[in-house]
Amino acid sequence: MTFLGNTVFKRYFAVGPSAQQALRTRTKKSSSFDKFFPKQGNVRRKQWETLNEDKASWFKRKYAHVHAREQDHAADPYGKKKAHVDKLREVKIQEKLDQKRHKAKFHNKNIVQRLMNDNPILEYVYGTNSVYAALLNPGRGFHSRVLYHGTIPGKILQKIDEMKITTELVDKHKLNLLTNYGVHNNIALETKPLLPAEIAYLGDVDVASVALTVYELGFNNEDIANTLPYRARAGSKNFPLGLYLDEITDPHNIGAIVRSAYFLGVDFIVMSRKNCSPLTPVVSKTSSGALELLPIFYADKPLEFFTKSQEMGGWTFITSHLGNVTTEKYTTGKTLGVHDLHGMCAERPVVLVVGNESQGVRTNLKMRSDFFVEIPFAGSETHNCSPEPIVDSLNVSVATALLIDNILTCK
Structure with a gap:
């Protein structure tokens, strides 16, 4: 026995430390794993098993009276609970109906496209001044109806009655869709789009009759002569002043230019047909209605x-x-200073040519121009905050207004 015990003792110590650690771990896991198994005498039994009763019958006996109590009218003798439950149900049903009714108003998200497809020759001019000016413009051809929300301004209502135009009361959302969420002032006019005439060239100026000759392009490429009156100003404007817009793509810039041109005294505007913004309702709104009052050609x-x-x-x-x-x-x-423009229209008819802000006027048009003018930049002399100026140009509408004002200023 002693020999055998020593042999076992030696074999035990002959095992390496890693093997001993594994042996201890295995023994510990085995003991800890077994303790999670409940013994047969400590198993928790269900209540229906303790009572030797069927599970379904036990639940029925214990909880069936709860449902029966809810159905028992004796528990709600005055019907208050039932009235409250019915009221909550009605409120929920009403909320669903209101939600469906609200969605039904906006079921057609492309209402503008649908209306334009139904009326391809119509557009919607919006804004108080723009609508009133469009009603005064015979170049619109015809007007279908006036859509408004609230009340119609008096001057527009009087003109509508004279022209016998149909009116329609609509909500603001429809006006927002028709005007692409523009500032419509709760009124829009469904009317024919402006179709500027195609101009061939400008003819002679008759100072005595204060009129100029405009040659429009006919269907057979024939030049049709028309007389266009202009506004004269004693001492500073004996001859007409025209404005040529070359490839200005922003409708807001065009609207601002038209507004300034009409206010300062420009007699007509010529626009390049290609790469230039069309005369949309946005232009009319930005110009505050001046688009309808100034002759415009393509x-x-x-x-x-x-x-x-x-x-x-x-x-x-x-x-x-x-x-x-x-x-x-x-x-x-051919270079002129800004002050050299003073009194130019007192001596000859003038066309001021302006281009877009990025590229300016096209080179082929500049090569056919008589004079060139540039507004001097004075910002670098007073604000040397950076090696290169951050703002080195004016908005095209502001620059145009400055040049027009200088041309119409007396010497």
Whole structure:
């Protein structure tokens, strides 16, 4: 026995420390794992098993009276609980009906597109001044109806009654959709879009009758002569002043230019047909209705328009220039200062040419211009906060207004 015990003792110590650790771990896990198994005498029995009763019958006996009590009218002798439950049910049903009714108002999200498809020759002019000016403009052709919310301003209502135009009371949401969420002042006019005439060139100016000749392009490419009156101003404006817009794509800029041009005394506007914003209701709203009051033409061939107007009518084209005007060869001897424009319309008919803010006027049009002008930049002299100026140009509408004002200023 002693020999055997020593042998076992030696074998035990012959085992490495890692094996001993594994042996201890195995023994510990085995003991801890067994303790989670409940013994047979400590198993928790269910209550129906303790009573030797069926599970279904036990639940029925213990809880069936609860449901029966809810159905028992004796528990609610005055019917208050039932009335409260019925009221909550009615409120919930009413909320669902209100939600469905609200969704039904806006079931057609593309109402503008649907209306435009139904009426492809109509547009919606909005805003108090724009609507009133559109009613005064015979170039609109016809007006279908006036849509409004609330009340119609008196001057518009009087004009509607004279022209016998249909009115329709609508909600604000429909006006928002029709105007693409513009500032509509609760009124919109369904009318025919403006269709400017195609101009070929500008003709002679009759100072005595205060009128100029405009040659429009006919269907057979024939030049049709029309007389256009202009506004004269003693001492500073004996001849007409026109404005040419070259590739201005922002309708808000065009609207602001038209508004300034009408206010300061420009007689007509010519726009390049390509790459220029169309005369949309946004332009009319931005111009505060001036779009309806100023003659506007399209030029499909601007190079011919420049050349023929200079040769046939003696018109002078002054082009606004971005950057240093002395860097271009074709500007040599043609550069004017802002003050050199004073009294220009007292001596000759003038067309002021302006372009977009990024590229300015196209090179081929600048090469056919008579003079060039640039508004000097004075910001770098007073605010040297950075090596390169952050604001180095004016908005095209502001620059146009400044140039127009200088042209119409007396010497």
